[in-house]
Amino acid sequence: MTAALMDGTAVARRSLDDTRTRVSAYRETTGRTPRLATVLVGDDPASHTYVRMKVNRCRQVGIDSLRRDLPAESTTAQVVATVDELVADESVDGILVQHPMPGHIDERAVFDAISRGKDVDGVTANAFLDMANGHEETFASCTPAGIVALLDAYDVPLSGKHVVVIGRSSILGKPAALMLLGRDATVTICHSKTRGLAQFVSEADIVVAAVGRPELIRGEWIKPGAVVIDAGYNEGNVGDVAFGPAAERARLITPVPGGVGPMTIAMLLAQTVSAAEQRES
Numbered sequence: 001m002t003a004a005l006m007d008g009t010a011v012a013r014r015s016l017d018d019t020r021t022r023v024s025a026y027r028e029t030t031g032r033t034p035r036l037a038t039v040l041v042g043d044d045p046a047s048h049t050y051v052r053m054k055v056n057r058c059r060q061v062g063i064d065s066l067r068r069d070l071p072a073e074s075t076t077a078q079v080v081a082t083v084d085e086l087v088a089d090e091s092v093d094g095i096l097v098q099h100p101m102p103g104h105i106d107e108r109a110v111f112d113a114i115s116r117g118k119d120v121d122g123v124t125a126n127a128f129l130d131m132a133n134g135h136e137e138t139f140a141s142c143t144p145a146g147i148v149a150l151l152d153a154y155d156v157p158l159s160g161k162h163v164v165v166i167g168r169s170s171i172l173g174k175p176a177a178l179m180l181l182g183r184d185a186t187v188t189i190c191h192s193k194t195r196g197l198a199q200f201v202s203e204a205d206i207v208v209a210a211v212g213r214p215e216l217i218r219g220e221w222i223k224p225g226a227v228v229i230d231a232g233y234n235e236g237n238v239g240d241v242a243f244g245p246a247a248e249r250a251r252l253i254t255p256v257p258g259g260v261g262p263m264t265i266a267m268l269l270a271q272t273v274s275a276a277e278q279r280e281s
């Protein structure tokens with residue numbers, strides 16, 4: 001079997017088109033433009049690239065952006081103070097704090113300073129709890145939301161399917177597992193220390209690789225006919241799955257680049273417009 005590609009770039013483009021239409025309608029009815037604030041701490045080149053990509057996409061769909069770039073030696077209190085300012089700023093609809101921050105910063109404290117209504121990236125503990133409890137008052141974590149949107153776009157049924165998520169980060173693996181559980185999938189969470197990873201993966205109808213280890217998931221582990229979602233964003237645009245051999249066994253597979261990545265930004269912008277719309281209601 002040779003897998004068909006799940007084209008995240010095309011699905012994201014449709015979502016961005018829809019977001020652009022919503023921005024125009026919002027501007028016409030309210031006279032204001034939705035605004036996303038980005039907070040970037042330090043010099044990590046990949047993080048600079050991602051924030052630049054987000055700001056560019058904002059421009060393309062008509063969302064304003066406001067950048068707050070802080071030096072690597074900033075303290076947790078200084079970063080929290082920046083987030084507090086953005087929470088109080090009436091012109092800001094959504095706040096994105098780029099992960100990872102430098103190691104000395106308490107990332108959880110910074111994320112949790114974002115107010116519920118402005119957490120368009122779905123990174124606060126409140127967002128996580130709401131997801132666990134099936135409440136929908138907060139916004140979803142963007143990459144997991146992008147994964148689910150991509151699965152829906154390709155009509156992949158989730159109910160009763162065995163999904164193996166490899167990765168347990170608070171912005172990707174854990175919320176992805178909760179979101180898929182909320183869609184009635186049977187979810188197993190594995191991670192870098194899991195023993196017998198090959199066996200777990202080989203039993204999955206859907207594999208979600210989100211561990212951040214280049215090509216950790218070998219093609220021969222994939223069950224023939226499975227759906228493979230590679231959410232790995234490793235240096236050199238290499239995914240967490242060995243693409244070629246996996247594509248020989250899978251039914252559907254996401255490429256890297258051009259799979260999950262573009263969906264992440266599309267979800268962020270859609271949720272920014274939702275945050276603006278919700279202020280008016």
Ligand SMILES: Nc1nc2c(c(=O)[nH]1)N[C@@H](CN(C=O)c1ccc(C(=O)N[C@@H](CCC(=O)O)C(=O)O)cc1)CN2
Nearest residue numbers: 050097098099100121142143233257258259261262264
């Ligand atoms: N606060 C957050 N931090 C991080 C998140 C997040 O969702 N919220 N996710 C990742 C990085 N990320 C966005 O921040 C991200 C990664 C990759 C892409 C993407 O579109 N990649 C392209 C390739 C890009 C290239 O050409 O270099 C692709 O896969 O096609 C978008 C966003 C960690 N931090």
